[in-house]
Amino acid sequence: MPCSMHTGYRNRNLAASVENKMPFAVNNYFGVLIPSFLLVVFGLLVSSGNMPTPISNVRTASATAVSLDSIRMVTFNIAGCVPSKSAPPSWNAAVTTEAIATEVSGYNPDVLVLQEWPTRNHAKILRTFPSHQVLGTAASHAKNVVLLVRKGINARLVSTGPGGVVLAELSHKDRKILVAGVHLTPFKELSDLRQKEIEVLSNYARSVGLSLLLAGDTNMRESEDLALEDGRGLSDAWKLAGSDPGNQFTWDTRDHTTKSITTTARGGEAAVFVNGSFNRYYGERTRQYAARYDRIYFFPSDDRIGRCHLEGVKVDSFELFANRPLTNPYHFLSDHFGVSTVLSLKWKT
Numbered sequence: 027m028p029c030s031m032h033t034g035y036r037n038r039n040l041a042a043s044v045e046n047k048m049p050f051a052v053n054n055y056f057g058v059l060i061p062s063f064l065l066v067v068f069g070l071l072v073s074s075g076n077m078p079t080p081i082s083n084v085r086t087a088s089a090t091a092v093s094l095d096s097i098r099m100v101t102f103n104i105a106g107c108v109p110s111k112s113a114p115p116s117w118n119a120a121v122t123t124e125a126i127a128t129e130v131s132g133y134n135p136d137v138l139v140l141q142e143w144p145t146r147n148h149a150k151i152l153r154t155f156p157s158h159q160v161l162g163t164a165a166s167h168a169k170n171v172v173l174l175v176r177k178g179i180n181a182r183l184v185s186t187g188p189g190g191v192v193l194a195e196l197s198h199k200d201r202k203i204l205v206a207g208v209h210l211t212p213f214k215e216l217s218d219l220r221q222k223e224i225e226v227l228s229n230y231a232r233s234v235g236l237s238l239l240l241a242g243d244t245n246m247r248e249s250e251d252l253a254l255e256d257g258r259g260l261s262d263a264w265k266l267a268g269s270d271p272g273n274q275f276t277w278d279t280r281d282h283t284t285k286s287i288t289t290t291a292r293g294g295e296a297a298v299f300v301n302g303s304f305n306r307y308y309g310e311r312t313r314q315y316a317a318r319y320d321r322i323y324f325f326p327s328d329d330r331i332g333r334c335h336l337e338g339v340k341v342d343s344f345e346l347f348a349n350r351p352l353t354n355p356y357h358f359l360s361d362h363f364g365v366s367t368v369l370s371l372k373w374k375t
Contacts, residue, residue: 086157086178091136094198094371100135101207101241101320102126102348102364106142106169111309112356119144125359127154129348133366138174139207141190141243141362146170166190166209171242173207181205189223195236201373203336204231208242217250221258228258228325237336238325239369243362245319254323263322263367267344276320276346276363279305279312283355306356320365335374342368 090096104126109117117125130138138158145151146163151172158174164186165171173192175181184193190209195202206227211219224240231238246254254260264273283302306312324339349363 087136087176091176092178092180092198094196094201094203094373096342096368096370097136097196097239098134098366098368099137099139099205099239099241099322100130100133100364100366101139101141101243101322102130103141103209103243103320103360103362104143105307105360105362106144110305110307110357110359111311112306112354112358114353114357117353117357122359123154125352126348129359130364131155131157133347134176135174135366136176136179137196137205137239137241138172139192139241140172140174141166141207141209142169143172144169146172161194162186162192164190164192167212168209171207171209173205175205190242191223191227193227193230200335201371202236203371204234204236204238206238206240206242208240208244210242210244210246212245214247217247220245220250221253224254224258224260228260231325231327235327237327238323239339240323240325241321241365243319244321244323246321248318258325260323260325261339263324263341263369264318264344266324266339267341267367270344273344273346274318275316276318276365277361278316278349278363279307279361280314280316303351303355303358305351305358305361307358307361320362322365322367324369337372337374340370340372342370 088096091098107119107123107126109119109122113122135158138155143151143163146165148160148163151160151163151174152158155174158176159181161173161175161181162183162185163170163172166189171190171192173194175194175196179196180198181194181196184195184204186192189211192207194205196205197203208223208227210223227238227240240260251262255262264270267273281304283304326338327336344365344367347364347366348359351357352359
C-alpha cells in the first residue's frame with residue numbers, strides 16, 4: 027500500500043497510546059450550485075483582520091522557518107474528526123481528535139492546513155494545536171478549512187473566502203510569500219469551477235507580485251494537471267519531489283489485504299485474514315478506488331513586478347502520513363491520508 031517508510035511505526039504507537047487513555051463555490055447538494063468565486067475576488071480585497079489572542083507558547087518556529095529559508099507544510103483532511111466505521115467503540119470523536127493532533131504535531135509543521143475541521147472557534151483549535159496561531163478559517167462544502175502557522179513566524183491574514191479558502195502572507199524583512207489553505211469544489215464534472223477557483227488565487231498573487239504556496243484537498247483529477255501546470259504555471263510538489271508512486275495516492279480505499287482459504291471443522295471453506303490493510307472508513311459502504319486529491323502547489327511571482335525576490339523552491343522531502351492502520355487492519359484516522367513536505371525557498375540576493 028502506498029506509504030512513506032516510517033509512518034507505520036508512528037501510527038502503531040499512536041494507536042496504543044490513545045487506546046490506553048481511553049470553492050469558491052457555495053454548494054447546496056439539494057440541487058443548487060452557486061458559482062461564488064466572484065465573491066472571493068471581493069473577499070480578497072477586504073481582509074477580516076480577526077486574529078486570535080495568543081496563548082502561552084509551547085514550541086516556536088525554527089530560525090530557518092522564521093527567515094523563510096525552509097518551510098514544512100502539512101495538509102490533512104481529517105473527515106470532521108469522525109471515527110472510522112471500522113474503529114473500536116472506544117474511538118469516539120474526542121479520541122480521534124487527540125490522535126489527529128498527535129499525528130500532525132509529530133511533523134512539526136510550520137504551515138498547517140486542515141480540511142473538514144468541525145469548528146471555526148479559534149480557542150478550541152488552539153487547544154488542539156497550542157504551538158500554532160490560527161490565521162483564519164473558512165466554511166467549505168464540508169465543514170471548515172483552517173490555516174495555522176507556527177508561533178514565531180511573522181504572518182497576517184489576507185482574506186477568507188466562502189468556498190473554503192484562507193489566504194495569508196508570510197514575511198521576514200523584505201521577503202514575502204502568500205500561502206493558501208483550500209478545500210476546492212468536489213466532483214469530477216465540476217473541474218471548470220475548480221479551475222476558476224485556482225485562477226482567482228493565482229491572479230491575486232500575480233497582481234501583488236508575490237509567489238504563492240497552495241495546499242489542501244483540491245479534489246483535482248489527473249486529467250486537470252495539464253491545465254494547472256502548463257496553462258496556469260503551477261508546480262506540483264509531488265512531481266518536483268520525483269513523482270514517487272509510493273507517495274502518490276492521498277485517498278486509497280482499495281482492499282490491500284490478503285487472505286487464505288482454510289477448511290472448517292464441518293468441511294466448508296472460510297477466508298482467514300493473512301496480512302495487509304484496507305482503509306474501510308465507511309464500513310461495508312466503502313467504495314474502493316484511489317486518487318490524489320490532496321496536493322501542494324507553488325505558483326511563481328510575476329518577474330515584471332518582482333516584489334517577493336523569490337527565485338524558486340526545492341522540495342527536500344515529500345511523504346504521506348496517517349496512511350497506516352491503527353487498531354485493526356481496517357481502521358484509519360481518516361478517509362484521506364495527510365501530506366507533509368519540506369520546501370527550501372531560494373531568494374534573490
